Amino acid sequence: MSVTQAAPPLDIDVMGPEAISDPQGYLAGLRAHHPVFWDVRYRSWLITSYRHVAAALRDERFSSDRIEPYIRKKLSGPDTDPLVRQAFDVLSGWMVFKEEPAHTRLRRLCNQAFTPQSITKLRARVESLCTELLNAVPTTGEFELIEKVAAPLPSIVIAEMLGVPVSDRADFERWTAQVSPLVSTGLDDPTRYGSVAKGMDSLVKYFSGLIERYRQEPADNLITALVRANEDNDALSEAELMATCTLMLFGGHETTANFIANGVLALLRHPDQLALVREDKIDIKAALEEFMRYDGPGKTVVRVAREDFEFEGVSIKAGQRVFLILSVANRDPEAFEDPDKLRLDRPQTRHVGFGFGTHFCLGAPLARLEAGVAIPRIVKRFPALKLAPGPLKWLPFLGTRGMRELRLIAG
Ligand code: HEM
Numbered sequence: 001m002s003v004t005q006a007a008p009p010l011d012i013d014v015m016g017p018e019a020i021s022d023p024q025g026y027l028a029g030l031r032a033h034h035p036v037f038w039d040v041r042y043r044s045w046l047i048t049s050y051r052h053v054a055a056a057l058r059d060e061r062f063s064s065d066r067i068e069p070y071i072r073k074k075l076s077g078p079d080t081d082p083l084v085r086q087a088f089d090v091l092s093g094w095m096v097f098k099e100e101p102a103h104t105r106l107r108r109l110c111n112q113a114f115t116p117q118s119i120t121k122l123r124a125r126v127e128s129l130c131t132e133l134l135n136a137v138p139t140t141g142e143f144e145l146i147e148k149v150a151a152p153l154p155s156i157v158i159a160e161m162l163g164v165p166v167s168d169r170a171d172f173e174r175w176t177a178q179v180s181p182l183v184s185t186g187l188d189d190p191t192r193y194g195s196v197a198k199g200m201d202s203l204v205k206y207f208s209g210l211i212e213r214y215r216q217e218p219a220d221n222l223i224t225a226l227v228r229a230n231e232d233n234d235a236l237s238e239a240e241l242m243a244t245c246t247l248m249l250f251g252g253h254e255t256t257a258n259f260i261a262n263g264v265l266a267l268l269r270h271p272d273q274l275a276l277v278r279e280d281k282i283d284i285k286a287a288l289e290e291f292m293r294y295d296g297p298g299k300t301v302v303r304v305a306r307e308d309f310e311f312e313g314v315s316i317k318a319g320q321r322v323f324l325i326l327s328v329a330n331r332d333p334e335a336f337e338d339p340d341k342l343r344l345d346r347p348q349t350r351h352v353g354f355g356f357g358t359h360f361c362l363g364a365p366l367a368r369l370e371a372g373v374a375i376p377r378i379v380k381r382f383p384a385l386k387l388a389p390g391p392l393k394w395l396p397f398l399g400t401r402g403m404r405e406l407r408l409i410a411g
Pocket of ligand 1: 064248256298301302355361362364
């Protein structure tokens with residue numbers, strides 16, 4: 001396939017307004033001409049082509065451990081607030097930041113709890129919850145989709161899966177909201193540490209109680225399954241249970257909300273595809289993969305070079321940060337025909353929206369279930385649904401492709 005994008009000016013800004021509102025368009029030229037590019041502004045490598053991103057996700061020289069080095073460098077001084085340190089310690093136990101063999105061990109134990117059957121049996125609940133949320137939206141006039149449906153659906157589902165009682169839900173959601181800037185904006189914003197650390201402290205105390213409770217009184221939920229997970233007499237430690245509960249909570253919360261909202265936006269911008277969904281003329285499995293490829297919510301994953309090495313003609317130095325820009329790789333004309341078109345019947349979209357290789361998203365079946373229930377229901381519920389006037393407000397984050405709000409007009 002030919003490369004048609006113009007060469008970009010080399011002072012691109014991946015956090016600038018154009019990159020935030022249209023990363024795939026803004027970075028298309030970079031992908032074509034400099035698929036592995038040293039970004040002077042952020043002192044990081046940007047990898048944007050499908051082939052290079054997929055290769056880096058498989059390559060162990062790109063380390064997933066970006067927390068421990070950060071803790072060592074920035075948070076080991078005597079004046080570090082112990083609550084901030086605790087928040088980062090919890091994060092450092094997340095399997096997504098682990099390397100072999102620690103990663104494989106954790107992933108195996110978690111796989112025992114997060115099984116395909118445990119997800120399949122949630123379908124009826126996800127459907128009824130989605131209907132309930134949609135019933136609360138008036139059938140005419142303006143509404144905000146993320147607040148009303150796309151965010152509460154995954155948030156209630158994960159709370160219920162974990163075994164959070166309904167009576168605790170309001171507190172639980174408040175603490176979760178306090179911690180979420182740490183997960184969505186990354187580690188570089190110390191001004192937010194105070195409230196994040198307090199929220200994490202509340203969550204740690206709360207999860208400790210819940211873990212103890214389900215150890216004593218097992219129930220049909222994820223925490224009980226995690227407590228029971230065992231392989232060759234090896235089980236998750238208390239700290240690992242804590243890390244895994246918080247990872248499940250944050251891994252699938254905002255990502256799935258954005259998956260739903262971005263999917264609805266993509267349909268409203270492609271009336272021919274929207275009609276196919278409304279008329280049930282799509283294979284929802286293929287359609288979900290195409291929504292992920294076209295404008296999935298995971299924009300970028302981060303790696304750190306483990307050593308000095310040569311990669312596709314460039315010299316990468318130990319410790320350098322690498323941004324793998326999944327959203328841009330997913331629109332690579334070398335990998336996908338007509339990549340900027342949403343085609344819900346696209347055969348075999350081998351996108352990298354859920355990552356690739358050993359760290360491939362553990363929660364992908366849950367995200368697919370929720371979005372597969374929500375997206376068709378939303379557009380069928382309102383036959384004349386349209387975007388409210390005004391610009392879209394994209395979140396100014398490198399890791400996430402999502403909107404602050406998606407205002408729609410029902411009808
Ligand atoms: C559309 C929604 C979602 C997207 C786009 C997404 C994206 C991703 C990506 C790109 C990775 C790989 C990260 C890396 O390689 O560094 C990942 C890993 C992970 N995700 Fe998701 N995710 C989603 C939903 C979920 C849900 C619902 C959960 C759980 C409830 C979840 C849990 C995880 C976990 C535990 C990992 C780490 C896997 C490992 O390290 O082995 N995710 N996700």
